[in-house]
Amino acid sequence: MNVVPLRMRPLGGEQVLCVHDTGRFFTTTPPFLHRFAADQLSVADQTFLAEEGHMVAPGDALGQAGYLYDLAERAAHAGPLDYLILVPTLRCNLSCSYCQVSRAGLRQPGFDWSDETLAAVLALLDSLPGERIKIEFQGGEPTLRPDLIRTVIERCARFEERQFVICTNLQQIDDDILALFDLPELYVSTSLDGDALTHQRHRTASKGATDQFLANLHFVIERYGPHKVSALPTIDPLDPPEIDTLIDSYAALGLDSIFLRPINYQGFARKRHSGSREQSETWRAYHERFVRTLIARNWADRSRVLEESYTSICLRRIFQPGVDRHVDLRNPNPLGHDYVVIDHDGLVYPTDEARMLSRSGVIDLAIGDVASGWADHRRDLLNAHASNYDDPACQRCAYQPYCGRDLVDDLARYGRIDMPRLETEFCRRHLHLFDFLFTLLYEDDPAVRYSLSRWLRLDGTPNALGVAHA
Amino acid sequence: MIELTLPALAEAPSPFVARLRTRRDADTHPDDAFLCDEDDAGVTFAGAHGLLAIDGMAATALDGDVVLVQPDGGRVERLLRAGSPHNTLLVTERCDQLCVMCSQPPKKTHVDRFALLEQACLLAQADSIIGISGGEPTLYKEQLLAMLERVLTARPDLAFHILTNAQHFDAADVVRLRNPLYAQVLWGIPLYARDPALHDRIVGKAGAFARLEQGFAHLVMSGARVELRTVLVQDNLAELPALARYVTTRLRFLHAWSIMQLEHVGFARNRWAQLYVDHSRDFAPVAAALDHAKLHGVPARLFNFPRCTVPEPYRYLAAASISDWKRRYVEACGGCREREDCTGFFEWHPDAATKGVHPL
Numbered sequence: 034m035n036v037v038p039l040r041m042r043p044l045g046g047e048q049v050l051c052v053h054d055t056g057r058f059f060t061t062t063p064p065f066l067h068r069f070a071a072d073q074l075s076v077a078d079q080t081f082l083a084e085e086g087h088m089v090a091p092g093d094a095l096g097q098a099g100y101l102y103d104l105a106e107r108a109a110h111a112g113p114l115d116y117l118i119l120v121p122t123l124r125c126n127l128s129c130s131y132c133q134v135s136r137a138g139l140r141q142p143g144f145d146w147s148d149e150t151l152a153a154v155l156a157l158l159d160s161l162p163g164e165r166i167k168i169e170f171q172g173g174e175p176t177l178r179p180d181l182i183r184t185v186i187e188r189c190a191r192f193e194e195r196q197f198v199i200c201t202n203l204q205q206i207d208d209d210i211l212a213l214f215d216l217p218e219l220y221v222s223t224s225l226d227g228d229a230l231t232h233q234r235h236r237t238a239s240k241g242a243t244d245q246f247l248a249n250l251h252f253v254i255e256r257y258g259p260h261k262v263s264a265l266p267t268i269d270p271l272d273p274p275e276i277d278t279l280i281d282s283y284a285a286l287g288l289d290s291i292f293l294r295p296i297n298y299q300g301f302a303r304k305r306h307s308g309s310r311e312q313s314e315t316w317r318a319y320h321e322r323f324v325r326t327l328i329a330r331n332w333a334d335r336s337r338v339l340e341e342s343y344t345s346i347c348l349r350r351i352f353q354p355g356v357d358r359h360v361d362l363r364n365p366n367p368l369g370h371d372y373v374v375i376d377h378d379g380l381v382y383p384t385d386e387a388r389m390l391s392r393s394g395v396i397d398l399a400i401g402d403v404a405s406g407w408a409d410h411r412r413d414l415l416n417a418h419a420s421n422y423d424d425p426a427c428q429r430c431a432y433q434p435y436c437g438r439d440l441v442d443d444l445a446r447y448g449r450i451d452m453p454r455l456e457t458e459f460c461r462r463h464l465h466l467f468d469f470l471f472t473l474l475y476e477d478d479p480a481v482r483y484s485l486s487r488w489l490r491l492d493g494t495p496n497a498l499g500v501a502h503a
Numbered sequence: 504m505i506e507l508t509l510p511a512l513a514e515a516p517s518p519f520v521a522r523l524r525t526r527r528d529a530d531t532h533p534d535d536a537f538l539c540d541e542d543d544a545g546v547t548f549a550g551a552h553g554l555l556a557i558d559g560m561a562a563t564a565l566d567g568d569v570v571l572v573q574p575d576g577g578r579v580e581r582l583l584r585a586g587s588p589h590n591t592l593l594v595t596e597r598c599d600q601l602c603v604m605c606s607q608p609p610k611k612t613h614v615d616r617f618a619l620l621e622q623a624c625l626l627a628q629a630d631s632i633i634g635i636s637g638g639e640p641t642l643y644k645e646q647l648l649a650m651l652e653r654v655l656t657a658r659p660d661l662a663f664h665i666l667t668n669a670q671h672f673d674a675a676d677v678v679r680l681r682n683p684l685y686a687q688v689l690w691g692i693p694l695y696a697r698d699p700a701l702h703d704r705i706v707g708k709a710g711a712f713a714r715l716e717q718g719f720a721h722l723v724m725s726g727a728r729v730e731l732r733t734v735l736v737q738d739n740l741a742e743l744p745a746l747a748r749y750v751t752t753r754l755r756f757l758h759a760w761s762i763m764q765l766e767h768v769g770f771a772r773n774r775w776a777q778l779y780v781d782h783s784r785d786f787a788p789v790a791a792a793l794d795h796a797k798l799h800g801v802p803a804r805l806f807n808f809p810r811c812t813v814p815e816p817y818r819y820l821a822a823a824s825i826s827d828w829k830r831r832y833v834e835a836c837g838g839c840r841e842r843e844d845c846t847g848f849f850e851w852h853p854d855a856a857t858k859g860v861h862p863l
Contacts, residue, residue, distance in 0.1 A: 057752065086752035094720035095753055102723055102756045353800035486794075492816040493794045 037088045041066065042431035042468075050471055053087050055103035056354065056434035059500045060475055081502050106354045107434050109363035116167045116360070116372035118385055119154065121146050121181040123173040123377040127202050129236045136173055144173070146181055150379035153404040157375075158188050166192040169222075170199045171385060173377065179209040186216065198222050203249040204242065214253065214261075221253055225264040227274040228282050235267070250286065259287030270295050270316035276326045280339065292342035293323055317465045320344075324469070331487065332480035338487040345488040347466050350435045351474075352489060360384075362437040362463075365420035369400050369412040381407045383415060386441045396444055415440060418450055426454035432467040474499045504850045505828035507581050509560055513574040514553030520582070520622040521550050525566040534626055538562050555579070569626045571619055582623045583633070589826035590627075591634030592620050594647060598639040600668050601707030602693070604734055604778055606769040609638055617646045624654040624661065632662045641671040648679065655684040662687040664730075669718030670711065680725035689758060690722065693732045696739045697749040705738065716753075723756050731760045732806075736778045740788055747792035751799035760796055762789065763824075764807035767851050775853065783812040783859060793817055810845045811861050825849055835860040 038054040049066060052058045059081075068074050074082070082088035086103075089096035123144040125136040137144035146154070158166070166189050170182055176199065189195050197219040206214075213219060226232040233243040254262055264286075266279060283291050295316055320341075327339045346359050360372055361384075368383035375381055380399040382388040387398035400415070401407025421427035421438045430436070442459045443450050454460045473481050479494070486494040513519075521536040536550030545558040546565065555572055557565065557579055567585025583590045594617065598609035624633060640647050651663060669692045672680075692715070695705040699712035722729055731754060733739070733746065743762070750760055765771050765779050782789055789805075796803035805813060806824035813821045818841075829850045836842055839862035848857060 084748075084752070095716040095723070098720045098723035099753050099755065106755065352798050356800055489798060491794050491797055492820075493790050495791065495794045495798070498798070 037069075037082060039069075039087060040429065040431040040433070044468070044471055044475065048475070050431055051087075052431040052434065054434065055086070055100065056107055056351065057086055057103075058351075058431075058471075059085060059087075059502050061502045065502060078502070085500065107364075109355070109365055109367065111367035111370035113162055114371055114373065115161065115165045116169075117157075118169045118171050118372070118374040119175075119185065120171050120173060120375065120377045120388070121175055121178045121185075124177055125172055125174040125202075126177070126204050127174070127236060127242070128238070130234075139177075144377050145178060146377060146379070150375075150377075150403060151181060151184065153379060153402075154185065154375060155188050157403055158185070161192075163192055165194040167196045168198070170197070171374075172200065174202055174204070175199055176201050176205065176210045176213075179207075179213055182213055183209075186213070186219070196220070202236070203246050203253065204237075205245075206249050206252070214257070221262045223250065223262065223264050224267060225250065225282065225286075225288075226266045226268075227279040231274045231279075235269070254286055254288075259289075262286075262288065263290065263292075264288055265292040265294050268293060268295050268316075268319075270313060270319065273316075273319050276319075276323050279323075280326065280330065284337075284339065289337060289339050290342045290345075291339070293320060294343075317462075320466075321469055324473075328480055328484040331484045335483075338484070340484075340488050344466065344470070347435065347463075348470055348485065348488050349490070351467075351470065354434075361439065364422070364433075364437045365416075366438045366440075368415045368419055368440070369407055373400075373407065375403050379403045383412070384441050386445060390441060390445050395448065398441065398444070424454050426460070430454075430464075432463065435467060436463050471499075475501070504831070505584075506559070507584075507828060509579050509581070510558045510577060511572060511579040512556045512577065513572050514555070515572065515574055518571060518573050518575075518616075518619060519552045520569065520571055520619050520626070521548070521552065521555065522569050522626045523548055523562075523565045523567065525562050532626060534622065567628065569623045571616070571623065582620070583627050583631070584828075585628060587827055588632065589634070589828065590631070591636050591826075592623070593636055593638065594620060594640045595638040595643055597642055598637060598668075599642065599670060599708065600639065600711060602770070603705055603707065603774060604736060604765055604769070604771040606766045606771065607636070607638070608769050613638075613643075615643075615646070617643070617650055621650045621654060624650070625657060627658070627661055630660045632664055635663055635665040637666065639668055639670070640665055641667045641669075644671055644676075648676075651688060652682070652684055655687050659684075659687070662689070664689045664691055666691045666693075666732075668693065668706070668711070668715070669722065670708075670714045672718045672721040674721060677721050677724045680722070680727055685725070685727060689728045689730055691730045691732050691761075692718075693734065694746070695733055695736070696742045697745045698742065701738060701742065705736065719754065728758045729754075729756065731757050732763060733761070734763045734765060735780055735782065735789075736765065737780050740780045740782075740785070743788040744791040744795060747795040747803075751795060751801055755799070755801065757801055760801055760803040761806045761824075762792065762803060764805075766807065766849050767853055767856075768849065772851075779856065781856070782808065786814055786817075790814070790817060793820060807846055807849070809847065809860060810841045811839070811863050812859065821846065823847075833857045833860055835862060838862045 039051045042050045044050045044060060047062045048060050049062065050058060050060055065078065068078060079088065083090060089100055123137040124139055124141060126139050128136065168185065175182060182199065186197055195218045199219065200222045203223050214221060224236065226235055229243050229247060233240065237243040237246055264283065280291065324341055324344055327341060331338055346357050346362065349356050350362065373381050373383065374385050374388050376388055379402045381401045381403055382391065382398055383400055390396055391398045400411045401409060418440055419438055421433055421436060427433045439459050440450050443452060443457055446458055473485060482498065483494050485498060521534055522532060524535045525538045527537060533551060536548035536555055538546060539549045540547040541562045545556060546562040547554060547556045568581050569583035571580040571582050582592060595613050596610040597613045627633060655661060665688060667690055669690065694702065694715065696702045702712040703709055731750065750757065764782065767775060771778055793803050803820065805821040808821040810818050810821050823844055823846045825846045830847045831850050832842060832847045841863045
């Protein structure tokens with residue numbers, strides 16, 4: 034008998050989505066499902082399944098080899114360590130209402146890298162293979178220590194490919210910081226919650242500080258162009274900004290990608306925004322309206338393409354396994370291998386969220402420290418549970434090939450990793466996102482296909498992005 | 504046009520390989536032949552095989568070339584031209600397919616030159632990519648693989664691009680091809696249509712499609728790097744979107760998919776009217792295939808497509824694919840801003856087929 038490893042999910046109406054183990058998919062209607070379940074596939078069914086790669090005939094060596102290849106392609110493989118998130122200081126010059134990292138005061142001693150920690154970070158850099166390096170400087174506010182940033186960057190000169198990102202609130206730019214920004218391989222990442230008032234309410238607190246930030250943001254974009262800067266809005270789902278106003282504030286700056294991010298249930302936000310533990314239907318409806326607004330705006334003004342970054346990443350994952358190296362959504366999700374976080378005190382964490390969680394005192398997720406290493410049982414313990422292949426709910430889920438696994442998110446919200454998957458926020462969020470994407474993929478609307486094609490980085494706009502079988 | 508074969512006289516009685524040098528420096532090799540005289544008629548080099556006189560080219564233009572000298576034929580073949588990225592070694596002229604558009608029609612006889620070609624590879628410039636073509640190189644699979652393995656062991660900086668119909672790989676090759684040396688080899692394999700009968704007709708061999716699928720299966724299991732090549736002809740243009748669906752369902756392992764325009768040489772010369780399609784008149788099937796491949800993450804590109812004949816969104820996919828020695832530009836190319844990146848035309852491309860060419 035031929036094996037047809039399909040998983041189904043209703044898409045609304047009579048439409049049913051069928052997804053193969055390898056992530057290829059089609060839509061159909063209940064009569065096909067009845068024939069499928071009764072093992073009474075018609076010749077047309079069998080031809081369709083074979084041609085679309087859902088069924089491998091006995092003796093079809095290429096079909097079998099291709100199936101194995103495509104399965105393997107869906108699995109994430111962690112390469113050597115080449116991505117570091119560094120926290121040279123935990124001190125910060127702002128006190129945002131949903132600060133995720135538990136910050137330290139601007140003049141508090143003992144929250145910067147010690148000389149020993151700096152030396153260990155530099156020794157770690159020296160020990161890496163030397164082909165590629167990506168470093169994200171987080172905080173606190175990392176630009177409070179431009180000297181440390183510069184020392185690290187200079188030590189990376191021997192890498193063939195270098196990329197640096199400074200995650201900064203852009204509250205203050207002096208000559209030292211500007212000299213760093215001038216480096217062509219350095220990018221600036223900041224937060225912009227929308228219009229000035231929204232931004233001020235959650236972040237900058239005073240009009241003076243807000244004006245200063247906006248002036249600095251404009252200055253940086255004018256000096257280097259919008260490609261140098263990425264910005265993310267943090268959204269309070271209970272009080273989200275007006276959609277067009279939010280998009281306008283990004284578009285006006287020449288920023289086309291908006292990473293819509295609900296308040297993370299981390300750090301101070303756990304207390305001040307306790308409602309953020311579960312994202313409500315209200316949030317999901319807001320996200321859908323946001324994406325539909327982008328689609329309408331892209332169609333009305335074909336001269337630029339706006340996108341919601343995470344929606345685009347998930348969309349590309351449906352078709353193009355492995356194309357983005359997005360470490361927050363992959364399966365298996367190897368921890369402490371190809372990227373790590375090094376905190377202000379030299380402790381090493383598998384993710385930034387793990388660092389926040391540990392700082393909040395919820396659970397200690399440090400896997401080691403930069404001087405003595407982190408390849409021990411703590412890392413192995415995490416990685417024993419870092420895949421969605423073995424989860425009973427994921428095994429039955431049509432979206433398993435596209436989805437990932439996020440242990441740390443489960444720990445943050447529920448304090449445990451063995452929640453029934455369907456009862457986790459991670460699962461609900463991605464089920465909704467993929468349901469929404471497949472609805473869009475099968476919508477017969479040129480405006481929708483236009484935006485989806487751009488987000489998929491296609492050169493043209495195909496007449497259909499998915500197949501259907503009657 | 505750059506001449507690949509030059510008239511020559513040599514003292515040696517039998518064929519030999521030499522690297523031509525105008526002066527001695529630190530990088531010398533026992534197979535080097537050094538310039539000893541140059542006049543209006545030509546140049547004379549001297550090396551381990553005695554004197555070699557070459558007509559019709561200045562010494563500076565030959566410096567660093569690796570040549571195969573044929574004393575009997577009175578000529579040298581410039582096997583590996585210094586500084587050129589387009590050096591291809593012909594290992595045999597025999598072939599078991601007879602493609603309708605073949606640019607290098609096969610011959611029945613085979614002259615075994617593996618030892619000389621291997622010697623030439625060992626003299627190649629650092630980090631170069633050497634093309635291997637035919638005929639069908641894998642008709643002499645054992646000699647070919649043994650040569651690749653020896654050369655790549657001695658010269659890990661080199662890489663090979665091998666054109667093959669993939670009809671001759673079998674299960675026993677899988678383990679051999681998993682040798683990490685083969686990471687330096689890219690196999691260029693033609694596939695013309697998803698319909699087996701149409702593919703078989705185009706390649707002139709019954710059962711070729713089925714045999715090709717077996718070959719692909721062995722190559723997947725070997726972790727081989729494969730470039731798929733599809734030459735456009737009138738019969739397969741409309742079938743291109745179907746082929747794209749086949750590629751993205753069954754051949755996802757491909758390193759690249761090259762969609763190629765026809766070369767007016769070999770069999771295609773006499774069959775031009777039945778074969779050639781003007782893609783600029785009907786680009787839709789090509790665009791659909793390119794979109795579908797990109798949608799599914801298979802990198803496709805256009806070979807031998809002059810840039811001004813390709814609609815703007817797809818133009819960046821048109822690679823400068825025509826080899827330097829047979830590339831030309833037409834009058835309309837004067838003043839074109841994209842000429843540097845453009846493939847231009849084959850030296851033998853008919854003028855009638857350059858209508859509509861315009862500067863960008």
